[in-house]
Amino acid sequence: RKEVEQDPGPFNVPEGATVAFNCTYSNSASQSFFWYRQDCRKEPKLLMSVYSSGNEDGRFTAQLNRASQYISLLIRDSKLSDSATYLCVVLTDSWGKLQFGAGTQVVVTP
Amino acid sequence: GAVVSQHPSWVICKSGTSVKIECRSLDFQATTMFWYRQFPKQSLMLMATSNEGSKATYEQGVEKDKFLINHASLTLSTLTVTSAHPEDSSFYICSARDMGLAGGYEQFFGPGTRLTVL
Numbered sequence: 001r002k003e004v005e006q007d008p009g010p011f012n013v014p015e016g017a018t019v020a021f022n023c024t025y026s027n028s029a030s031q032s033f034f035w036y037r038q039d040c041r042k043e044p045k046l047l048m049s050v051y052s053s054g055n056e057d058g059r060f061t062a063q064l065n066r067a068s069q070y071i072s073l074l075i076r077d078s079k080l081s082d083s084a085t086y087l088c089v090v091l092t093d094s095w096g097k098l099q100f101g102a103g104t105q106v107v108v109t110p
Numbered sequence: 111g112a113v114v115s116q117h118p119s120w121v122i123c124k125s126g127t128s129v130k131i132e133c134r135s136l137d138f139q140a141t142t143m144f145w146y147r148q149f150p151k152q153s154l155m156l157m158a159t160s161n162e163g164s165k166a167t168y169e170q171g172v173e174k175d176k177f178l179i180n181h182a183s184l185t186l187s188t189l190t191v192t193s194a195h196p197e198d199s200s201f202y203i204c205s206a207r208d209m210g211l212a213g214g215y216e217q218f219f220g221p222g223t224r225l226t227v228l
Contacts, residue, residue, distance in 0.1 A: 034216065043203050043219040044154065087153070095159060096142055096207045098217060102153040 003027060006088050006101035013078045013108050020074040021104045023088030032091035033071050035062055037084040038103065044087055048073075078108045112138045112208040116220030123194055124228055131189045131223045133204030139184040140206035144217065145177075148201040160187040194227045201225075 006023045013019040025033075032051060036044035047060065050071055054063035061074040075082055088101035113136040123129050133143055141162045146154040158179050159167040166179035178190040187206075191198055201224050205217040 041201075041224075043222045046216055046218065049216060096217065097144070097156065097159060099156075100154045 003099045004101040009105040022072045024070045034089040036087040083108045112218040114220040120224040122226045129191045133187045135185045135206045138208045143187040143206045146203045
């Protein structure tokens, strides 16, 4: 079983709609979680950190469910520029080592 | 956010040659940097953790003699792919932690280096 699992998608989303997707992690001791976005042939960019039960940043909402060991990302009022691959990332040790999911592709269409 | 640069952004080399990739934190100090590799349509795979002033820690399956890492200062880590072969062709990305940030676990990524070995 992979340490971090994501639905690869793609999620095809009409512009202005809402999309949500989950990520599951296997290590129940994990404490810190992140969502990164990665555009094609580019480096990952930090979207949100998820330190507690969840947080919101503009149109983006991340939630953490420790009991079921998943985190979710919700994007409201989708923009064309939201088209990207969203990487679920879990902190695995105190040195800062991260475990990446394979990513969920989101395609926002006009 | 913090800025991390990488050089070169892309490189094409012949099989058997060595390639050095530099990773710099431009506006913060990074005692720890990380090197990843990403093949097409796959996730980032951590290759090694680079610690300033000490030896790097390599992940299982990564040959330390093939992928030489040097972290000589708080703002620079280098990865040298020695005797490169076509199967080493990949997207190499470094990241660094900004220890000055509250929490301190966010990593900021360099723009990556696309290596093609002919």
